[in-house]
Amino acid sequence: MRDSETPPQVLIAGNPNCGKSTLFNALSGGSAHVGNYPGVTVDRTSARLRLGERDVELVDVPGMYSLTASSPEEQLAVNALTEGDTRAVVCVVDATTLERGLYLALQLIESGVSVVIALNMMDSAERLGLRIDTERLSQLFGSPVVPVVATKRRGLDTLLAALDEALAPDSGTKKANVTYPPELEADVAELVPVIAQWRSGTAPSQLRAVALWCLLSLGEDSLRGVPDDVRNAVHRIREAATAQGRNLDLEIISSRYVWLDGALGEVCTTRDPRPSWSERIDRVLTHPVVGLVVFASVMFAIFEALFAGAEPLISAIERLTGFMQAQAAAILPPGVLQDLVVEGIIAGVGNVIVFAPQILMLFLFIGFLEDSGYLARVAFVIDRVMKGVGLHGKAFVPLLSGFACAVPAVMATRTIERRRDRLVTMLALPLMSCSARLPIYILVVGTVFAGQSLGWFSAGAVALFSMYTLSVLVTLAAAALIRRTVLPGPAPTFVLEMPPYRWPSAQILWINAWRRLRIFLVDAGTIILAMTILLWALLSFPKSAEVAEHYTAERERVQQMALSDVEKADALRSLDSQEAADQLANSLGGRFGHAIEPALRPIGFDWQIGVGIIGAFAAREVFISTLGVVFGIGEADEENTPLREALRDARHADGTPVMTPLSGVSLMIFFLLACQCMSTIAVVRRESGSWKWPVFLFSYMTVLAYMASLAVYQGGQLLGFG
Amino acid sequence: MKPSLADLPVGQHAAIESIDCDRSLSRRLMEMGLLPGTRVRVVRVAPLGDPIELRLRNYSLSVRRAEAARIAVSPEAAE
Numbered sequence: 001m002r003d004s005e006t007p008p009q010v011l012i013a014g015n016p017n018c019g020k021s022t023l024f025n026a027l028s029g030g031s032a033h034v035g036n037y038p039g040v041t042v043d044r045t046s047a048r049l050r051l052g053e054r055d056v057e058l059v060d061v062p063g064m065y066s067l068t069a070s071s072p073e074e075q076l077a078v079n080a081l082t083e084g085d086t087r088a089v090v091c092v093v094d095a096t097t098l099e100r101g102l103y104l105a106l107q108l109i110e111s112g113v114s115v116v117i118a119l120n121m122m123d124s125a126e127r128l129g130l131r132i133d134t135e136r137l138s139q140l141f142g143s144p145v146v147p148v149v150a151t152k153r154r155g156l157d158t159l160l161a162a163l164d165e166a167l168a169p170d171s172g173t174k175k176a177n178v179t180y181p182p183e184l185e186a187d188v189a190e191l192v193p194v195i196a197q198w199r200s201g202t203a204p205s206q207l208r209a210v211a212l213w214c215l216l217s218l219g220e221d222s223l224r225g226v227p228d229d230v231r232n233a234v235h236r237i238r239e240a241a242t243a244q245g246r247n248l249d250l251e252i253i254s255s256r257y258v259w260l261d262g263a264l265g266e267v268c269t270t271r272d273p274r275p276s277w278s279e280r281i282d283r284v285l286t287h288p289v290v291g292l293v294v295f296a297s298v299m300f301a302i303f304e305a306l307f308a309g310a311e312p313l314i315s316a317i318e319r320l321t322g323f324m325q326a327q328a329a330a331i332l333p334p335g336v337l338q339d340l341v342v343e344g345i346i347a348g349v350g351n352v353i354v355f356a357p358q359i360l361m362l363f364l365f366i367g368f369l370e371d372s373g374y375l376a377r378v379a380f381v382i383d384r385v386m387k388g389v390g391l392h393g394k395a396f397v398p399l400l401s402g403f404a405c406a407v408p409a410v411m412a413t414r415t416i417e418r419r420r421d422r423l424v425t426m427l428a429l430p431l432m433s434c435s436a437r438l439p440i441y442i443l444v445v446g447t448v449f450a451g452q453s454l455g456w457f458s459a460g461a462v463a464l465f466s467m468y469t470l471s472v473l474v475t476l477a478a479a480a481l482i483r484r485t486v487l488p489g490p491a492p493t494f495v496l497e498m499p500p501y502r503w504p505s506a507q508i509l510w511i512n513a514w515r516r517l518r519i520f521l522v523d524a525g526t527i528i529l530a531m532t533i534l535l536w537a538l539l540s541f542p543k544s545a546e547v548a549e550h551y552t553a554e555r556e557r558v559q560q561m562a563l564s565d566v567e568k569a570d571a572l573r574s575l576d577s578q579e580a581a582d583q584l585a586n587s588l589g590g591r592f593g594h595a596i597e598p599a600l601r602p603i604g605f606d607w608q609i610g611v612g613i614i615g616a617f618a619a620r621e622v623f624i625s626t627l628g629v630v631f632g633i634g635e636a637d638e639e640n641t642p643l644r645e646a647l648r649d650a651r652h653a654d655g656t657p658v659m660t661p662l663s664g665v666s667l668m669i670f671f672l673l674a675c676q677c678m679s680t681i682a683v684v685r686r687e688s689g690s691w692k693w694p695v696f697l698f699s700y701m702t703v704l705a706y707m708a709s710l711a712v713y714q715g716g717q718l719l720g721f722g
Numbered sequence: 723m724k725p726s727l728a729d730l731p732v733g734q735h736a737a738i739e740s741i742d743c744d745r746s747l748s749r750r751l752m753e754m755g756l757l758p759g760t761r762v763r764v765v766r767v768a769p770l771g772d773p774i775e776l777r778l779r780n781y782s783l784s785v786r787r788a789e790a791a792r793i794a795v796s797p798e799a800a801e
């Protein structure tokens with residue numbers, strides 16, 4: 001132990017879906033702490049636990065089928081399990097799929113760590129008529145085996161007692177020992193001295209396990225920290241074996257399974273239980289017709305919940321934010337401090353918590369789909385379609401959620417196992433036309449297409465429909481392209497376990513969704529808040545004293561005039577709006593809008609729209625309120641008639657109107673394709689673990705948006721539109 | 723030529739002969755218990771024709787056809 005203060009670590013490992021998280025929550029009472037492993041984006045969930053005389057730190061390790069690793073993510077879990085401060089591992093094994101679960105347990109035992117096997121899902125096993133001699137199993141493995149039912153908290157005391165014993169100094173029981181073929185033993189013997197140099201101070205039996213691990217894991221991997229000596233030795237041994245027509249992977253793995261099958265023959269009575277009711281459900285849910293109908297309905301339900309279901313909560317949060325802003329404005333004296341609090345801090349916090357309803361809802365949904373087993377069927381049903389663009393079947397739910405909002409959708413990509421597949425999905429899905437783009441389409445359509453029609457349809461409807469179709473096509477094309485260029489590599493393979501259907505526990509669903517939300521609020525939330533304040537400053541400073549003086553004088557002039565009170569109030573209000581517009585034009589953001597106007601002209605925008613685009617980075621909806629300020633209208637929303645009129649009346653310097661149907665289409669396409677959303681940036685930063693990917697995302701989407709708008713506007717003009 | 727997993731009709735039992743996918747996939751399948759000699763059955767085909775679902779060692783696993791085509795099997799005599 002490095003430090004007597006840090007309690008010993010106990011890790012919980014197991015296959016995906018074996019009930020690991022359920023057991024972890026049952027043991028920790030839900031008091032978990034979610035952190036991050038350094039360097040990679042794997043959540044580290046841990047909790048303090050009182051065990052007999054001591055405290056231990058219980059850590060939930062991501063689900064895995066074996067210790068073999070080829071990516072840094074997998075390596076991390078393996079290292080956590082077999083090295084460092086880990087004192088014992090609880091290996092959770094689903095009693096209904098014994099061999100597969102015990103394969104992992106066997107590897108853990110081989111590696112020399114102290115293992116307690118928790119035989120979970122004993123209730124299901126009993127229902128299936130499986131009888132397991134746990135005592136004999138324990139003898140064969142040389143490790144305690146405790147039957148448990150995590151969902152009903154059965155067997156937990158016995159498990160804790162066994163764990164307490166496992167933490168005591170090694171009792172010297174005979175551990176499971178797989179017999180490998182002599183050729184393989186010779187290879188291991190050749191590799192061990194090289195490993196010994198790398199891992200000096202490791203016990204000989206463990207060196208053997210590391211040698212086996214290297215033989216199985218190295219080659220075509222992206223593992224970190226393996227010395228070249230070891231790599232070369234492994235390469236040499238593998239080449240020699242291949243030359244003799246041997247398959248090392250097969251030798252190692254099948255020796256283990258041969259041992260397992262032998263052991264299980266002694267331990268289990270019934271082996272192939274009758275088809276369960278799960279099988280009968282599947283007959284319906286993956287039926288060619290009924291299956292697709294159910295699939296479409298479930299997806300529609302998610303969609304509807306994110307779109308319409310979350311709406312009342314979102315508006316409630318927005319109203320609350322507005323209320324807080326009004327309160328703060330009433331309490332604080334007018335000035336920079338008031339503006340900072342109202343438009344920077346409170347608006348920023350509002351920008352963060354406004355995502356809470358959709359994140360919670362999506363994760364409750366996904367949690368339900370995942371724990372019930374249906375998510376695997378979703379992937380099974382739709383994989384054929386996703387495969388075409390190089391995506392995994394599991395990318396479907398995140399992509400669909402992208403129609404509502406990219407922020408929860410990016411978070412939802414964590415159901416996809418391989419990092420590369422996750423990144424591709426994460427980088428393409430912000431192109432899905434999210435609900436924040438809709439108000440912009442509505443404003444533009446209402447401004448330039450009001451009352452026009454194309455054949456039987458209104459021009460606006462055609463424009464909207466085209467935007468959504470375009471967004472799907474572009475997203476899929478982008479995914480295919482990113483996969484081929486930026487993140488090349490083998491297409492995602494689709495080897496997916498189809499777990500039996502189970503009824504998920506509401507408590508676990510809630511705990512997990514809440515955990516995800518908390519991570520978002522803390523990690524992405526701070527970035528969003530900071531960016532909101534930065535944007536506020538950009539659009540507020542510097543303040544022009546000249547403008548202020550001018551409007552003070554104007555106000556006094558109005559006061560002197562012979563007008564009724566109502567007329568005066570109107571005139572004053574319009575002066576306020578004009579002052580805000582002039583101040584905005586003078587701010588850094590305003591000047592920046594002016595400065596980039598030459599770049600905006602070719603795509604049909606002017607500086608005022610440019611300022612709107614800058615403001616829209618806080619959140620796309622802000623485009624409209626910023627435009628309201630730019631045009632001196634004050635408060636505005638997408639249905640606002642004065643704003644539409646102001647847009648229609650806006651003129652370029654040469655007197656031509658700014659908003660034509662063509663520049664309107666160009667503007668919609670720009671917003672469809674550009675990553676005008678700092679919250680997406682923040683959440684991609686959190687989920688990808690580095691700034692590299694959000695920067696890439698922002699750059700490629702902005703370039704794409706500009707090029708597309710340019711092509712539309714210039715092409716349209718050539719063809720004589722606009 | 724040996725029949726592959728992709729050729730098996732739904733419901734037919736067979737024993738795995740050999741696995742010839744790329745290394746990491748073969749390794750993954752083997753570690754999940756799909757080894758020469760293991761008894762498998764195709765349970766169903768996805769509504770759109772791909773992937774397929776297998777039953778082995780008391781659990782269900784789905785793989786794409788392209789991958790299943792590289793796994794040679796020897797079908798058991800019909801029951």
Ligand SMILES: Nc1nc2c(ncn2[C@@H]2O[C@H](COP(=O)(O)OP(=O)(O)OP(=O)(O)O)[C@@H](O)[C@H]2O)c(=O)[nH]1
Pocket residue numbers: 014015016017018019020021022023062063120121122123124148149150151152371372502503504505
């Ligand atoms: N019948 C039964 N169901 C259980 C038991 N333990 C867990 N489950 C259910 O099994 C499903 C999967 O449980 P999780 O705890 O999410 O499994 P996990 O191993 O953490 O899965 P991953 O998070 O994917 O690695 C859930 O629906 C649980 O309710 C048990 O002892 N008996």
